[in-house]
Structures are given as C-alpha cells and as structure tokens.
Amino acid sequence: MESYLDKIPSYVDAIKSIKETILTNIILIGQIPAPTFNEAKRAEIFQERISQAQVDECTMDDFRNPIGVIHGTNDSKPPIFIVAHLDTFIDKDSDHNFTIKTDYLTGPGIMDNSAGVGVLASLPEIFKKLNLTFESDIVIAGLIHSLGKANLQGIRQLLSAWKTPVRGAICLEGGELGRLNYYSYGTKRCEVECKISSDTGWEHRFQPNAILILNDVINRILTLRLPQRPRARVIIGKIAGGFKHGIIALEGTLGFEIQSDSDQMVKSIFKDITDIVDGLSHEYQVEMKLKTISSINASTLNFNHPLVKSTVAIMKQLGLKPMAEPSGSELSIFLNHKIPAVTLGITRGHNYHLANASIEIEPMYTGIAQIIGVIKAIDSGVCDE
Amino acid sequence: MNNTWLEKNTFHYSDFSDLKLLVEQKEKKNLTISLCLPTLNEEKTIAKEIIIMKSELMTRCPLLDEIVVVDSGSTDQTREIAGEYGADVYKASDILPDLENFRGKGENLWKALYITKGDIIVYLDADIKNIHHRFAYALIGPLLLSDDIKYSKAFYDRPIAIEKNKMRATGGGRVTELVIRPLFSLYFPELTQILQPLSGEYAGYREIFETIPFPIGYGIETSMILDIYEKWGLDVIAQVDLEKRVHRNQDTKALGRMAFVILKTFLNRIEKLGLIQKKKEMFNEMIQFKLEKNRYMPDIRQLEEHERPPIIGVPEYCKKFSSKPQTHPEHTPFTSEKTE
Structure with missing residues (x-):
C-alpha cells in the first residue's frame, strides 16, 4: 500500500x-x-x-x-x-x-x-x-x-x-x-396524506383541519419511545397543505423518514406510525393514507x-x-x-x-x-x- | 427574391461536429486560428468561455491556436479572471497606443487583428451564458471545409433571461426585426437571407477583416456585412445555426440607442454607395425621455460612431505582418472583386 x-x-x-x-x-x-x-x-x-x-x-x-x-x-x-x-x-x-x-x-x-x-x-x-x-x-x-x-x-x-x-x-x-x-442506515421514507371532504352538508359543519390533524400525527410520533440501541430516529422532513390564510385546510401531506441501523427496528417504528395514522383517521373520521416512498436496508x-x-x-x-x-x-x-x-x-x-x-x-x-x-x-x- | 444562397450557404452546427476532420483540414491548409473575446465587465461569463474553448478546442482537439481577450477597461475582475484561466489578455488602450483611443466592441475587434496571429479569426461575444464549443467550431467549419466561404456568421434561437433563474423560451432579436430587416428589405433584399445579421459571433479569414473598416461601436456587425457583400458578394458568406444562445436581456431604451447607431452606420454606407443623398449631416445625439418627479426630462446621449480604417493601411500592422506570406498555397487569395 x-x-x-x-x-x-x-x-x-x-x-x-x-x-x-x-x-x-x-x-x-x-x-x-x-x-x-x-x-x-x-x-x-x-x-x-x-x-x-x-x-x-x-x-x-x-x-x-x-x-x-x-x-x-x-x-x-x-x-x-x-x-x-x-x-x-x-x-x-x-x-x-x-x-x-x-x-x-x-x-x-x-x-x-x-x-x-x-x-x-x-x-x-x-x-x-x-x-x-x-x-x-x-x-x-x-x-x-x-x-x-x-x-x-x-x-x-x-x-x-x-x-x-x-x-x-x-x-x-x-x-x-x-x-x-x-x-x-435502514430507512423508510414515507408520506402521510390527509384529505377532508369538502361537502357542505349538516354533518360536515364542524370540519376538521388537515394541518391540525397532521400536527397531531407529528405529536404522536414524537411520543414514540425510540431505543438508544439499535440506534433509531424519525425525521420529520416535509409538510405542505392548505389554500389560504382564512380557510380551513382540507388537504395536507407530511413527509418523514425512519432511520435505524436495524431493519427490524425500522419495521417496528413503521408499524407504530401506521397505528397512529389509522387511529387518527378513525378518530377524526377523515381519509388518511400512509404511503412508503422508498426504503433501504x-x-x-x-x-x-x-x-x-x-x-x-x-x-x-x-x-x-x-x-x-x-x-x-x-x-x-x-x-x-x-x-x-x-x-x-x-x-x-x-x-x-x-x-x-x-x-x-x-x-x-x-x-x-x-x-x-x-x-x-x-x-x-x-x-x- | 432568389433565395438560393439561403439554401446553399446555411448550415447547422452539427454539420461540423467532426472535429478531427476540421483539424485535418486546418493542418492541410497550413492555417492558424485565433479566438478573440471582446470584453467589458464580463466577470460572470468570461471564465466559462475560456475554460470550455481551451478544454475542447485546444487541449482535446487542437483547432484553436490562441485565445485572446481584448478588454475595453473593465472595472470588475474580467481581466484577472481571464488571465487566471489562461487567455492572453490585453487592454484595448494598450494596443497601438500611439493612435487615438476609442472605446467600443468594434475597436476591440479591430485591435485584435494587430495582436492575434491567426489566419482565421473567430469573434465571440463574452456574455454568452450557455457557451459551448460549438459556438467556435461551427463558425470555423465552413471556412475550412469550403474553398469559397471566407466569412461565417451565427444565428440561433434567443431565449432571454427574464428574471433571476428563470428563462423565456423565445424573444430577443428586436433590433434585427424592427431596424435591420426592414432596411435590408428596402435596399438589399438579398441580405435578408442572413437571418441574424446582428449576431455577435462570426469568423473569417484575416484577409477579409484587414481590408474592411471597423466602426468602433454597435455599427460593426452591420457595416461588416455590407462591406463584405459589396466587396466579395454574398457567396463568400455562410450562416450557421447554433441553436440556442442565452444572453442578458436589454431594456428598450438600450435597444433604442443600439438602433440609432445601426441606422446611422447603414445610412452612411448606402450614401457612400450612391443609393441615397443626404441633404444635411445627421446629428450625433440620441434623445430619449425619462420621468423624474412627475416631469419628463430629456436623456441625451452622444453616440458618435467613429470608424477605424482597414487595418492593412496602418503602418505598424504592415510592419508586424510583413514577413507573413499574404496567401497560402491551399486557399484562394481574395483578388477578385464582387462579380454579381
């Protein structure tokens, strides 16, 4: 050498x-x-x-x-x-x-x-x-x-x-x-999409706000207990949504990435976040989708x-x-x-x-x-x- | 109007992309080629032009023998940057210093004839944002591959930079369409086949450039075409499609001043040719107006268009190039006058 x-x-x-x-x-x-x-x-x-x-x-x-x-x-x-x-x-x-x-x-x-x-x-x-x-x-x-x-x-x-x-x-x-x-690191890059019906019927008079729901998703992700070993983290990287200042946001997306030196841990965190999204979707009665954009072992x-x-x-x-x-x-x-x-x-x-x-x-x-x-x-x- | 010239002498840059062939022809004809970049405060674009030309047409493929920057007195880093990247850099005022000093692009091109050594000289503007070596080799191509063509000129799409980091697909060429094309149509319909007569990129044999006068400013492109056409005819000229050229957009007032000088150059030329007779001398002031504190104020610019005579008549030039053979065995000397 x-x-x-x-x-x-x-x-x-x-x-x-x-x-x-x-x-x-x-x-x-x-x-x-x-x-x-x-x-x-x-x-x-x-x-x-x-x-x-x-x-x-x-x-x-x-x-x-x-x-x-x-x-x-x-x-x-x-x-x-x-x-x-x-x-x-x-x-x-x-x-x-x-x-x-x-x-x-x-x-x-x-x-x-x-x-x-x-x-x-x-x-x-x-x-x-x-x-x-x-x-x-x-x-x-x-x-x-x-x-x-x-x-x-x-x-x-x-x-x-x-x-x-x-x-x-x-x-x-x-x-x-x-x-x-x-x-x-093992990574999973994901996107949560939140869509709220724009119907104006009686049952929709208290429309939820897509941005606030995504905010709730973030808060619940932040409560996850992540281990020191294997190393793991969730990076909240992107957020977008809404139309204008005075209108309730009916659409929003949140981009995040799960990173860990253990593929198993990535899977486990992803499952936890899936539960969070499913739970909030049910709780607020809105359509929410969790999509995987890319993943690496x-x-x-x-x-x-x-x-x-x-x-x-x-x-x-x-x-x-x-x-x-x-x-x-x-x-x-x-x-x-x-x-x-x-x-x-x-x-x-x-x-x-x-x-x-x-x-x-x-x-x-x-x-x-x-x-x-x-x-x-x-x-x-x-x-x- | 007969447009056979347009069909015969119009090329696309890809017609000349075989650089090996161009170098072979250059060597066979025993020619040297100089690239000249006239500058005035071009620190943003000059390095890129030099780097690409040097890499592609000197290091990788020996088509150019020298790159020369002739500067009008930039106050930015143009000269330092150009020197750093290996161009031969001159201040125009330092060339032939005993002559009266003028400032302008045409002055730089004229003086470049004295300090360059090439049999062929390629002139490129130094503000081309999307510079590519095709800008040089495509202009050299017709000169090397044809025995008749002695001067080649660029045309292209002209996207313009409309704001920071954004482009508009078409635009530019306004002075061409509003000034030059109508004038050519009126007096020299044949010349309308030259699609962008004001393009700042052209190449030609030294024998052409040294025997024509050079207006020192905006009139240079117009006069060059008229003089070459008048002396040797249209068939010695070629035009090459370089596709896209991105340049700085100029405001209408600046274009107005450009149009003023071009009109003056044109009218003087056609008077010399006996096509018109002016009853009085034209003025040298371009008068525009600007709004200042709710009042229209005249904005007057002196736009005197001085003209350098053919450099072949300058004793220092003759002395410098006296030992140089006037013709080369492989290419035709320009002894014939226009035959059309």
Whole structure:
C-alpha cells in the first residue's frame, strides 16, 4: 500500500493541470436539467463525454444508465465500479447556466450532484494524464432514477443485471470533501396524506383541519419511545397543505423518514406510525393514507475493513479529516449486494440545494486525488479478502 | 427574391461536429486560428468561455491556436479572471497606443487583428451564458471545409433571461426585426437571407477583416456585412445555426440607442454607395425621455460612431505582418472583386 500512498499528494498538481477539462465536464453536463425521471438528455451528454474521452467500451444498459468501461490488464480481476447519480432536485425550467469565477463554480444542483458527475466523466482523461493503468476493468456509470421516489432504481437495476462479481465500488458526491460513508442506515421514507371532504352538508359543519390533524400525527410520533440501541430516529422532513390564510385546510401531506441501523427496528417504528395514522383517521373520521416512498436496508462495512482503513489512510495522506456518517445513497445497494464500497465527497460547497449552490474549485483537485487513491487501493486488493 | 444562397450557404452546427476532420483540414491548409473575446465587465461569463474553448478546442482537439481577450477597461475582475484561466489578455488602450483611443466592441475587434496571429479569426461575444464549443467550431467549419466561404456568421434561437433563474423560451432579436430587416428589405433584399445579421459571433479569414473598416461601436456587425457583400458578394458568406444562445436581456431604451447607431452606420454606407443623398449631416445625439418627479426630462446621449480604417493601411500592422506570406498555397487569395 505504501508504494502508491506516498505518490498520492503528487497527483493533486497533475490533476489541476487539466482543470479546464474537469470544469468543462461539470459545466456541460451540469447545465443539462435532470430532475428525477427526466435524466435522458443528461445521460446522453454524459455518454458523449466519456465516449469522446475514448473509453474502451461505451454503452447504455437496459435501464438507460450510461456506462463506460476502461479495460484492465488482468482478465481474472473483477471490475471496480465508480458511480454518481445523474438526477437532481432542480426542476427543468430553472436557469441551469453555471457561472465561474476564480475560486467558485456556481449553479443549481452542482453540489448534488453535477460536480460528482462531471468528475466521474473526467476520470478517463485524468487516468491518461496520470499515466495510470489498473488490473481491474474500471466501470464508470452515471445513474438515472436515484433520488426520492425513484428509490435508487438506477443502481438497483445496474447491479441486478450485472451477473459477475464486482471487486469494489466508489460512489461520488459533490460534497462534502472529507465525508467517508461506509455504512447506511435502514430507512423508510414515507408520506402521510390527509384529505377532508369538502361537502357542505349538516354533518360536515364542524370540519376538521388537515394541518391540525397532521400536527397531531407529528405529536404522536414524537411520543414514540425510540431505543438508544439499535440506534433509531424519525425525521420529520416535509409538510405542505392548505389554500389560504382564512380557510380551513382540507388537504395536507407530511413527509418523514425512519432511520435505524436495524431493519427490524425500522419495521417496528413503521408499524407504530401506521397505528397512529389509522387511529387518527378513525378518530377524526377523515381519509388518511400512509404511503412508503422508498426504503433501504441497513448495511455496513466494519470500520476495520481494509477498504475503510485504506481510505482513511489516503485521506490523511492528503491532509483530510475523515468524517464518518451513514449514507442512504447508492452505497447501501452495493453493500446489500455484498460489494465493499465507500461514498466520497469531491469538494467543499455552499447553499447545497439552492439555486445558487456553489463549489470551491481548489479543494476539488484534492478530492479527485483521494478518489484515484481509493481506486488504486481497491486495485491493489484491499477488497479481495 | 432568389433565395438560393439561403439554401446553399446555411448550415447547422452539427454539420461540423467532426472535429478531427476540421483539424485535418486546418493542418492541410497550413492555417492558424485565433479566438478573440471582446470584453467589458464580463466577470460572470468570461471564465466559462475560456475554460470550455481551451478544454475542447485546444487541449482535446487542437483547432484553436490562441485565445485572446481584448478588454475595453473593465472595472470588475474580467481581466484577472481571464488571465487566471489562461487567455492572453490585453487592454484595448494598450494596443497601438500611439493612435487615438476609442472605446467600443468594434475597436476591440479591430485591435485584435494587430495582436492575434491567426489566419482565421473567430469573434465571440463574452456574455454568452450557455457557451459551448460549438459556438467556435461551427463558425470555423465552413471556412475550412469550403474553398469559397471566407466569412461565417451565427444565428440561433434567443431565449432571454427574464428574471433571476428563470428563462423565456423565445424573444430577443428586436433590433434585427424592427431596424435591420426592414432596411435590408428596402435596399438589399438579398441580405435578408442572413437571418441574424446582428449576431455577435462570426469568423473569417484575416484577409477579409484587414481590408474592411471597423466602426468602433454597435455599427460593426452591420457595416461588416455590407462591406463584405459589396466587396466579395454574398457567396463568400455562410450562416450557421447554433441553436440556442442565452444572453442578458436589454431594456428598450438600450435597444433604442443600439438602433440609432445601426441606422446611422447603414445610412452612411448606402450614401457612400450612391443609393441615397443626404441633404444635411445627421446629428450625433440620441434623445430619449425619462420621468423624474412627475416631469419628463430629456436623456441625451452622444453616440458618435467613429470608424477605424482597414487595418492593412496602418503602418505598424504592415510592419508586424510583413514577413507573413499574404496567401497560402491551399486557399484562394481574395483578388477578385464582387462579380454579381
């Protein structure tokens, strides 16, 4: 391991020397709107960019994930996957034109995840610049249908169709530099919908208020006793409803997520919340629906897994302080398939999910060097045990 | 009106997306190509233009030989940012400093002829929000792949930024439709086939640019078309569809001032051609009105349109380019006058 670990800091300047190519990829791909379920155009541009970089194979899988393959030198070694989700939370009519100054690149969706996708598309050029070859094939995949209701369909489909072993994987995210995800909580993302009849008959003269009912749902969720071990929590993330200030709200929705490192605990909490919703629906005599938007099973690599240890060493070699936290992203699907994987952040940023999201340009080169280091670690066999 | 030119000389950018072929032709013809970006306070867009052009048309594919920024004296970070990303940056006033100093886009383009070295020069506005390398290669394409075309001009859809982060699908091009197109229809119907005569993106051979005068301001695009048409005819011109160009929207008053200068340039040109005779000199003031404290106050702007002569007549230019062969074996010199 030491043989390449020492070299990693020297990659930073070499990567920076092709900054125009990296920034161009981020801009040209990131300026294509790609809200979830509408990523086709961005997928096409991504494929065009990796094809122009002359990867050995370039294709779309049956699910329309764009994929490039760089052949390795040893046929007996399984491939290494490097992935980034193509979709963003930004609607297609927003102005997607990026602006760039000396230190910052700004544009909607850049942190989540245009910077990750642009760097992914630049890897073939970066390998050439660093004169790197690998034993394993390197599979570069842009993933569609990842966020929210898409429930990570892109990576699920890619891995279910990939019948041969995968050596290891890296998931790329725009931010934050220093993040090291190697475990994911079991999560269930849900929505409670409350609808009240708008009939005006005598029996409806004391109409309940959808917002107050949802407020009651929240209060009752907050009374749930959640254990310290296994760790568990319910995040109330979204609420919407009503028409105007002086009118009783007849509709409302509440979005929340159950998270735990135990799938069993997620199920148990979900059952409790189902009871709360059913009870209130009966109590107020209103129509309430509890829908599951997406779910992920809990999965983890141990902290002493060689991939995690190597990644920590690489980050420290680059002066980065690893920050371990759970991730609900593509990582969990790799881990559920028993494929060792980590998620890494490319750079630091600001206004994460806003129209004026921006990334810091200079730290990005260190972020990319860390990715190269982890690819080399996997290629040297840290996931082979 | 015969519209054979429109059919023959109108292209789509995708016709030139084989960049390898363009580079082969460039090398075969032994040509060099310069990209010039005229700027005035373009710190928001300049870096993106340089980065994309450098990455795609210099590093990945050696179509451009240099990127030059000629700045009118920006008070923001334009020059610093452009230099940071590797363009050769000049202040217009520092080029040919012994000449009287003017300020304007046309001035920057004219002076760029002195400091660039390319046989072909591509001029792109520096405020293009959705810049893509097609803006350059699609204009270079007709010049390299045809032996007849010596000047190419862009046209496109023009969505405009209507408010922060929101776009309107169509719009823009108002001065074209309200001023230039009626004038062309009246005096040069053939030129109406040029769909966006005021587009700020064009490319051509040095021999063309060095032998025509350059108005220093808004009149540059109009005069350039009229002069090239008059000297060499329409067949040396091509137009290329670049699809979408997103730009800053200008208010009606600013467009009015633009129209003033363009009208003046046009009228002077057609007088020179003997098509009209003015009984008196035109004024140099554009008079608009603004409402201030319930009173209409005149808002008067001096819009004198100076014009640089063909740079081939400037001794410093001749001295600098004297050692350079005037023609290349593989491409036709411009000795013939207009034949139509």
